[in-house]
Structure formats: C-alpha cells, structure tokens
Amino acid sequence: MKVSFYGHVRQYENIKGEIDANINEVLQSGSYVQGPMLKAFEAQAAEYFGTTYAVGVGNGTDALWLSLMALGIGEGDEVITNANTFFATAEAIWIAGAKAVLVDCDPKTKCIDPAKIEAAITPNTKAIMPVHLYGQCANMPAIWDIAEKHGLKVIEDNAQAIDGAGDTFKQGDRSDAVTTSFIIQKNLGCFGDGGMVFTNDAAMDKTIRKLRNHGSDARNVHSFGFNSRLDDLQAGVLSAKMKHITALTDQRIAWARVYDEAFKDCQSFIRPTNVPGYRHVYHLYAIEVKDAAKRDAMVQFLQDNGIDAKTHYSIAIHQQDGFPWGKPCEVVGSLENSEANAATCVSLPMYPELTQEEIDYVIGKVCEWDQANQ
Ligand SMILES: Cc1ncc(COP(=O)(O)O)c(C=O)c1O
Structure with missing residues (x-):
C-alpha cells in the first residue's frame, strides 16, 4: 500500500x-x-x-x-x-x-x-x-x-x-x-x-x-x-x-488520538505530547526516535514500505551553513532541546482525508519497526 x-x-x-x-x-x-x-x-x-x-x-x-x-x-x-x-x-x-x-x-x-x-x-x-x-x-x-x-x-x-x-x-x-x-x-x-x-x-x-x-x-x-x-x-x-476548517481540524485530532492509542506501548520513540490546556491541530504528527542514530533508518523503512514519512526539521536554524555573510544568527544559551528535536523527529502522514485502512497500515508498519528496534 x-x-x-x-x-x-x-x-x-x-x-x-x-x-x-x-x-x-x-x-x-x-x-x-x-x-x-x-x-x-x-x-x-x-x-x-x-x-x-x-x-x-x-x-x-x-x-x-x-x-x-x-x-x-x-x-x-x-x-x-x-x-x-x-x-x-x-x-x-x-x-x-x-x-x-x-x-x-x-x-x-x-x-x-x-x-x-x-x-x-x-x-x-x-x-x-x-x-x-x-x-x-x-x-x-x-x-x-x-x-x-x-x-x-x-x-x-x-x-x-x-x-x-x-x-x-x-x-x-x-x-x-x-x-x-x-x-x-x-x-x-x-x-x-x-x-x-x-x-x-x-x-x-x-x-x-x-x-x-x-x-x-x-x-x-x-x-x-x-x-x-x-x-x-x-x-x-x-x-x-x-468553511470546513473546524471539521477538518477535528478529523486531524481524531486521527492523532488513534495514533496515540496505537503507539502507547511503543518503546523506541516518543509520541507528540498532548499538552493539557491547548488545542493542538496536528499540522504534523511528529514522533521522536529515542536513538537518534536510528532515525534515518526508520524513515527509510517506512518509505520502503510505501509510507511517505518525512522529517521536520532535521537541521535547526543555527545548524544551517552556507551563509555568505557569516553567522546568520545569535544563539543564547544551550539549544539542546532544539538540536535533539532536529536529530530525532519523524513526521508520519497526518491529514483529515486519510482512510482508516491507511491509518491502520501506518500503525502496523510503525509498530513493526518499533518491535525490531526496542
Ligand atoms: C513555521 C513557518 N513559518 C513560515 C513559513 C513560510 O510560509 P511560506 O512558505 O508561505 O512563505 C512556513 C511554511 O512554509 C512555516 O512552516
């Protein structure tokens, strides 16, 4: 699929x-x-x-x-x-x-x-x-x-x-x-x-x-x-x-809850936090692979199985180079959380128009990878 x-x-x-x-x-x-x-x-x-x-x-x-x-x-x-x-x-x-x-x-x-x-x-x-x-x-x-x-x-x-x-x-x-x-x-x-x-x-x-x-x-x-x-x-x-945005967002949130439930026992990655007090609209459903060295392999595994997983954003702003005028920005304090996010993030397909069959297929493959990489 x-x-x-x-x-x-x-x-x-x-x-x-x-x-x-x-x-x-x-x-x-x-x-x-x-x-x-x-x-x-x-x-x-x-x-x-x-x-x-x-x-x-x-x-x-x-x-x-x-x-x-x-x-x-x-x-x-x-x-x-x-x-x-x-x-x-x-x-x-x-x-x-x-x-x-x-x-x-x-x-x-x-x-x-x-x-x-x-x-x-x-x-x-x-x-x-x-x-x-x-x-x-x-x-x-x-x-x-x-x-x-x-x-x-x-x-x-x-x-x-x-x-x-x-x-x-x-x-x-x-x-x-x-x-x-x-x-x-x-x-x-x-x-x-x-x-x-x-x-x-x-x-x-x-x-x-x-x-x-x-x-x-x-x-x-x-x-x-x-x-x-x-x-x-x-x-x-x-x-x-x-005119449809609220219903479309609600469907994104519903799919996120399905992913959350299906991944609750997975050990190799962290699900996105559903922070109390906010309506998270899941523009992206971004998980974090615990072992950063395995992140690209997970994306590759999903892609090899027909699932178009991506990373958002695997190079943080201060990690970009190629600026002809030198350092593009000033960094204050440690950026360890941003760097960890860049190194571990994987975005799974997330949009209202996904079908139950597609969601189930993604869940199956993600869990298969998790089982093999715990
Ligand atoms: C966080 C963020 N800021 C700014 C932009 C820039 O928007 P645009 O591509 O329409 O210029 C985007 C998306 O592309 C974005 O995701």
Missing part, C-alpha cells in the same frame, strides 16, 4: 463544487488582484480568526517580514525566536534587516520556552516571534507577560496552527500581529502561495495594505513598498475551504 504525506487532492475532490464555484466567480468577475473575492475573504478570515483585521499577502514569509517592517523593526534590531522552526521564520527576520536571536524550545511543546526568553533580551531587542510548531500553540500568556514587561512587540508565526488555540486564550489576543501561510501543505492551504497578517491594530492593517501594494493606497500615489498580494483566485479557494 502507498500512503501519501499529503491529502490536498482528496480535499479538493471532497469540496470541488464549492471551490470551483468560487474560482468561476472570480474568473467571470474579471477582477483578479485586490478584487471583491479577496475583500470578502479578508472579512471572513478576520471574523473566523477573531481579529479586527486580516490582510492577504503573497506568502507566509512575506507576512512575517512585512509585519516586522510595519512595526519599524530592521537594521540593528534583534528579534527572539526559536531554533527549531522552518527556515522562513529566521529568513523573514534577516529580510527585514534585523538579527535573529535563537533560544531553545520546551522539550514537550517544541515551542519557544518562555523561561529562556529573558536571558536573550538586550537593549536592541525589539520583538519576540514565537512559532506554533507542528500545530501546538506556544505558551502565549507567558510570552505576552514578558513582552509587556520589556516593551517588546509580539508577532506570532502561526503558519502551522490555524484553528489551534489555548483553552484560555487564542492566538493574537495580546500580539501586534499573527501571520500565517496558505501554501498547499498547510492545514488551510490554497493552490499555490498565499499568506495573511491578522491584527487588531488599525495602523498596522493600513501599513501592511500599503506595503503589499507598492506603498500605495490611492491611485498613482506611492511610498516605499513591495508587491505581495494574495490573489483573488487563491482567496476564493481559501474562502471555500475555511
């Missing part, structure tokens, strides 16, 4: 009628850039997410650096984030001209460890950029308290945790901006690139709108800006999918 890592073609087939209707509406309207479909989707997204504003941009990376830039963060400034994230989080900080300062993650949540943030704050620190990794929200109440104490901005990288939350808070409650990516493999994905900035700040909303559109909010009038717009076709796709 073959089990793909992604289910987006099935997802399209399941709601094809709604997606096609929106695409057709855009095509017939003749308005493809900053048109009515984008406007409608931005309103829908803001209402769904619970922020006053939502601005569609070109991708999740742009959403991050446009937010930094809109907050006036750039040359000479430092932004604290975690080392175990997709490269784009740190990349966005560099694009804005600032320095990425990396601190370690919590070993259970894999998100930035709030207890390690204050040691990384210097007079140049301007913002904290926590990443809600794998679908698990960071401990935002603790992060907001630190940010408020030190007068720092907060931008949440929510590319992986749309529809997630804490039980007592939701993303964005006390942040300057929350960003997301709509690239197809995300929990809410379009048919190409897309991203969004959510904010409750009217000035931030206005600035991002100008920055994304060549610095213009009136015809022929420009200030400094770029071209980074979410196009109306993608907005139409996302609008149709957003």
Whole structure:
C-alpha cells in the first residue's frame, strides 16, 4: 500500500463544487488582484480568526517580514525566536534587516520556552516571534507577560496552527500581529502561495495594505513598498475551504488520538505530547526516535514500505551553513532541546482525508519497526 504525506487532492475532490464555484466567480468577475473575492475573504478570515483585521499577502514569509517592517523593526534590531522552526521564520527576520536571536524550545511543546526568553533580551531587542510548531500553540500568556514587561512587540508565526488555540486564550489576543501561510501543505492551504497578517491594530492593517501594494493606497500615489498580494483566485479557494476548517481540524485530532492509542506501548520513540490546556491541530504528527542514530533508518523503512514519512526539521536554524555573510544568527544559551528535536523527529502522514485502512497500515508498519528496534 502507498500512503501519501499529503491529502490536498482528496480535499479538493471532497469540496470541488464549492471551490470551483468560487474560482468561476472570480474568473467571470474579471477582477483578479485586490478584487471583491479577496475583500470578502479578508472579512471572513478576520471574523473566523477573531481579529479586527486580516490582510492577504503573497506568502507566509512575506507576512512575517512585512509585519516586522510595519512595526519599524530592521537594521540593528534583534528579534527572539526559536531554533527549531522552518527556515522562513529566521529568513523573514534577516529580510527585514534585523538579527535573529535563537533560544531553545520546551522539550514537550517544541515551542519557544518562555523561561529562556529573558536571558536573550538586550537593549536592541525589539520583538519576540514565537512559532506554533507542528500545530501546538506556544505558551502565549507567558510570552505576552514578558513582552509587556520589556516593551517588546509580539508577532506570532502561526503558519502551522490555524484553528489551534489555548483553552484560555487564542492566538493574537495580546500580539501586534499573527501571520500565517496558505501554501498547499498547510492545514488551510490554497493552490499555490498565499499568506495573511491578522491584527487588531488599525495602523498596522493600513501599513501592511500599503506595503503589499507598492506603498500605495490611492491611485498613482506611492511610498516605499513591495508587491505581495494574495490573489483573488487563491482567496476564493481559501474562502471555500475555511468553511470546513473546524471539521477538518477535528478529523486531524481524531486521527492523532488513534495514533496515540496505537503507539502507547511503543518503546523506541516518543509520541507528540498532548499538552493539557491547548488545542493542538496536528499540522504534523511528529514522533521522536529515542536513538537518534536510528532515525534515518526508520524513515527509510517506512518509505520502503510505501509510507511517505518525512522529517521536520532535521537541521535547526543555527545548524544551517552556507551563509555568505557569516553567522546568520545569535544563539543564547544551550539549544539542546532544539538540536535533539532536529536529530530525532519523524513526521508520519497526518491529514483529515486519510482512510482508516491507511491509518491502520501506518500503525502496523510503525509498530513493526518499533518491535525490531526496542
Ligand atoms: C513555521 C513557518 N513559518 C513560515 C513559513 C513560510 O510560509 P511560506 O512558505 O508561505 O512563505 C512556513 C511554511 O512554509 C512555516 O512552516
């Protein structure tokens, strides 16, 4: 049997009628850039997410650096984030001209460890950029308290945790901006690139709108800006999918519980922690192989058996090389949890459209490997 890592073609087939209707509406309207479909989707997204504003941009990376830039963060400034994230989080900080300062993650949540943030704050620190990794929200109440104490901005990288939350808070409650990516493999994905900035700040909303559109909010009038717009076709796709996001997330969580139960006696790896007080949305179901030396062999075993397992992310930010300008980031304290995560992580297929038969097959092969490697 073959089990793909992604289910987006099935997802399209399941709601094809709604997606096609929106695409057709855009095509017939003749308005493809900053048109009515984008406007409608931005309103829908803001209402769904619970922020006053939502601005569609070109991708999740742009959403991050446009937010930094809109907050006036750039040359000479430092932004604290975690080392175990997709490269784009740190990349966005560099694009804005600032320095990425990396601190370690919590070993259970894999998100930035709030207890390690204050040691990384210097007079140049301007913002904290926590990443809600794998679908698990960071401990935002603790992060907001630190940010408020030190007068720092907060931008949440929510590319992986749309529809997630804490039980007592939701993303964005006390942040300057929350960003997301709509690239197809995300929990809410379009048919190409897309991203969004959510904010409750009217000035931030206005600035991002100008920055994304060549610095213009009136015809022929420009200030400094770029071209980074979410196009109306993608907005139409996302609008149709957003109506189903809660049910789709619930199905991810249901599959995670099936994996959790099936793997509870496995000895060779650690299951993702179901941290109380959070709605983990399982963008990824990432296990940790106890013996790091065997991690790649496990991935290979699963792939040899038709299961498209992957690693996210096997090289932490500070472990990347090849930067022509030298060290790309500053490291504060030990990054042992991030490094351990990079060395041991394996992501199993996880999406709502998996079938029971596929889940059973994955479970069977993972348990077979576990039995042979305890
Ligand atoms: C945590 C994280 N941040 C940022 C991004 C960047 O998003 P994009 O690929 O849309 O630029 C991604 C995904 O690609 C991501 O997973």
